[in-house]
Amino acid sequence: FWLKVLPSSIQPHLELYRKPLATMQQVIVVGGGLGGLSAAHTALERGAKVLVVDKSSFFGGNSTKATSGINGALTRSQRALGIVDSPETFAEDTMRGGAKRPDLVSVLTGESAPSVDWLCDKFGLDLSLVSRLGGHSNPRTHRGKERFPGMTITYALMEKIEEIAEESDRARIMLKTKAEKLLTDSSGNVCGVECVTSKGEVVREYGPVIIATGGFGADFTADSLLSKHRPDLSHLPTTNGEHCTGDGLKMALAIGADTVDLEWVQVHPTGLVHPDEPDSKVKFLAAEALRGVGGVLLDIEGNRFCNELGRRDYVTSMMWKNKGVTMGGTTGFFLCLNSKASTEIAWHCKHYKGRGLMKSYNNMSEFAKEHGILLSNIDKTFKTYNDIAAKQAADPQNGPFEAYGGGKSWDTWGKKFFHNLPMDAGDTFHVGVVT
Numbered sequence: 001f002w003l004k005v006l007p008s009s010i011q012p013h014l015e016l017y018r019k020p021l022a023t024m025q026q027v028i029v030v031g032g033g034l035g036g037l038s039a040a041h042t043a044l045e046r047g048a049k050v051l052v053v054d055k056s057s058f059f060g061g062n063s064t065k066a067t068s069g070i071n072g073a074l075t076r077s078q079r080a081l082g083i084v085d086s087p088e089t090f091a092e093d094t095m096r097g098g099a100k101r102p103d104l105v106s107v108l109t110g111e112s113a114p115s116v117d118w119l120c121d122k123f124g125l126d127l128s129l130v131s132r133l134g135g136h137s138n139p140r141t142h143r144g145k146e147r148f149p150g151m152t153i154t155y156a157l158m159e160k161i162e163e164i165a166e167e168s169d170r171a172r173i174m175l176k177t178k179a180e181k182l183l184t185d186s187s188g189n190v191c192g193v194e195c196v197t198s199k200g201e202v203v204r205e206y207g208p209v210i211i212a213t214g215g216f217g218a219d220f221t222a223d224s225l226l227s228k229h230r231p232d233l234s235h236l237p238t239t240n241g242e243h244c245t246g247d248g249l250k251m252a253l254a255i256g257a258d259t260v261d262l263e264w265v266q267v268h269p270t271g272l273v274h275p276d277e278p279d280s281k282v283k284f285l286a287a288e289a290l291r292g293v294g295g296v297l298l299d300i301e302g303n304r305f306c307n308e309l310g311r312r313d314y315v316t317s318m319m320w321k322n323k324g325v326t327m328g329g330t331t332g333f334f335l336c337l338n339s340k341a342s343t344e345i346a347w348h349c350k351h352y353k354g355r356g357l358m359k360s361y362n363n364m365s366e367f368a369k370e371h372g373i374l375l376s377n378i379d380k381t382f383k384t385y386n387d388i389a390a391k392q393a394a395d396p397q398n399g400p401f402e403a404y405g406g407g408k409s410w411d412t413w414g415k416k417f418f419h420n421l422p423m424d425a426g427d428t429f430h431v432g433v434v435t
Contacts, residue, residue, distance in 0.1 A: 025049070025207050026048065026050060026172075027039075027040075027043040027048045027208050028051045028053065028192065028206075029050060029051070029210045029212060030209060030213055030247075032060065032158070032175075032212075033059070033062060033063040033212060033214060034061075034063035034157065035063070035214075036054075036210070037052070037158060037161060038157065041122070049172075050172070051174065052172070052174070053174045056176070056243055057175055059158040060151075061154075061214055062215075062240060063150050064154050065148075065285060066148065066151075066153075067149070067285055067286075067287030067348065068133060068288040068289035068292065069131065069143035070115075070141070071090070072116035072142055073085045073086055073087045073138075074087060075113045075116045075117060075130075075140075075142065076117055077120075077129075078130055078139070078140065080128070081130055085138040087109040087110045087113070090109040090136075091106060091109040096135070096405070097135045097311055116142055123157060123160060125152065126145060127149070128145070129142070131293065132417055133288045133289060133309065134309045134311060134312060135310070135312075136405075141288075146347060148287070174203075177196070177197045178195060179194070179195050180196055181193065181254065182194075182252065182255050188255075191207075192207060192209065215246065215265075218242050218245060219246055224245070225246045225250070228262075233265055236267065237282065237283045237435070238281065238283065239284065249262075266312060266313075267312070267313065267316045268316070269312055269315040269434065270286035270288070270290070270291075270435075271284070271286065272284045272357040272358070272434055273432075273433040275356065276356065278332075279328040284352075289345055290432075293341045294337065294338065294344075294421070295336060295341055296335075296336050296423065297315075297335055298336060299333055299334075301323065302374060302377035303381055304413070305318055305413075306319075306322075306413050307404055307413040307414050309417060310404050310413070311404075314404075318413075325433060333433070333434055334367075334433060337349065337430045337431070342360075342428070349430045352432060357432055358430050358431065360429070361429045361431060363426050363429070364425040364427075375425065378425050379425050382423035382424060386422045388410045388415075389421050392416055393418075395410075396416065399416075401413075402414055403415075403416040
């Protein structure tokens with residue numbers, strides 16, 4: 001979104017932001033997720049003082065929930081692994097994935113490698129593992145060897161700004177403090193923010209405001225932005241934290257902001273279904289990396305039904321078209337990782353299993369018996385999958401089907417990248433139900 005400013009007030013508004021950051025009293029950042037914390041650290045690097053306001057009792061937001069990694073093209077980690085990639089290819093993938101603004105795509109992809117390298121250099125992060133996930137022509141999703149990458153990355157920025165705040169007056173932190181209103185001067189320019197603390201105290205802070213409050217996917221009230229712009233999706237569960245209620249958008253709208261693209265709400269295909277609470281409105285996200293390392297999706301009859309590495313909207317639509325397992329009022333599908341895939345992403349599997357969201361099996365015979373699926377169907381599915389992968393490796397250019405992302409595939413659903421083979425029903429597996 002952007003703020004609507006009268007022509008007569010544009011020049012003073014621009015002059016305010018042309019001043020060196022060091023001459024400003026402070027830069028106010030509303031929202032303490034990765035976006036907000038990155039903005040705060042960037043302002044600090046430029047010599048400004050910063051104030052970070054967050055309504056939660058701790059920083060992190062949805063960023064800590066990111067479980068697969070951060071994308072970057074032409075990073076040091078890619079070069080170290082011999083991965084050939086470019087911002088141009090990343091941009092092509094992004095446009096193919098449904099993006100409508102080439103100018104924004106250019107910034108996203110062109111700045112991706114410097115951003116990943118900045119995280120590694122400034123905060124000492126390990127982002128040395130690189131995977132190919134849905135919609136990507138090349139491996140470019142970066143994560144470290146421990147924990148969920150979103151948690152690891154965000155915690156590093158969080159700890160650093162807390163350290164700066166403790167040791168100097170360059171940074172201040174206001175948690176459990178909700179920004180309620182943007183303050184404007186006589187010309188209509190934003191000049192600060194009004195907040196309410198957990199004790200009910202009203203606080204006004206002045207300075208340029210960066211809004212980084214995230215989306216509105218967890219606002220299920222009758223007058224929410226979700227209900228207004230995508231009422232057709234309001235019945236779906238969410239993996240968003242309860243804090244995602246569109247606060248920044250609402251504050252901006254209240255002072256006359258225009259908005260764009262609020263109808264673009266993403267439906268993700270793999271929210272994990274807890275067997276004890278299948279109809280819970282809030283789901284835990286199954287990392288896309290689970291499919292990136294070789295996870296296969298099966299329906300209730302033990303058959304594949306899509307390209308597991310396709311776009312999220314594609315995988316979602318294929319799930320809606322096929323027959324899954326019914327748990328309560330929820331329909332789910334089986335995400336299956338063999339021993340090699342499970343080992344590659346062991347921390348995730350251990351975490352999901354500990355939460356009761358994933359189960360391990362000594363073999364797929366155990367799994368088939370539990371769910372009433374013919375083992376012979378699973379055997380056939382795995383044999384076909386292995387044969388397709390072998391043909392793709394031997395002759396990647398002449399398959400009979402169009403491959404997602406271009407080229408040809410031997411797979412009915414256009415998959416051309418296969419990992420951690422072979423799939424064998426006698427192998428050990430981790431399996432989760434996703435919706």
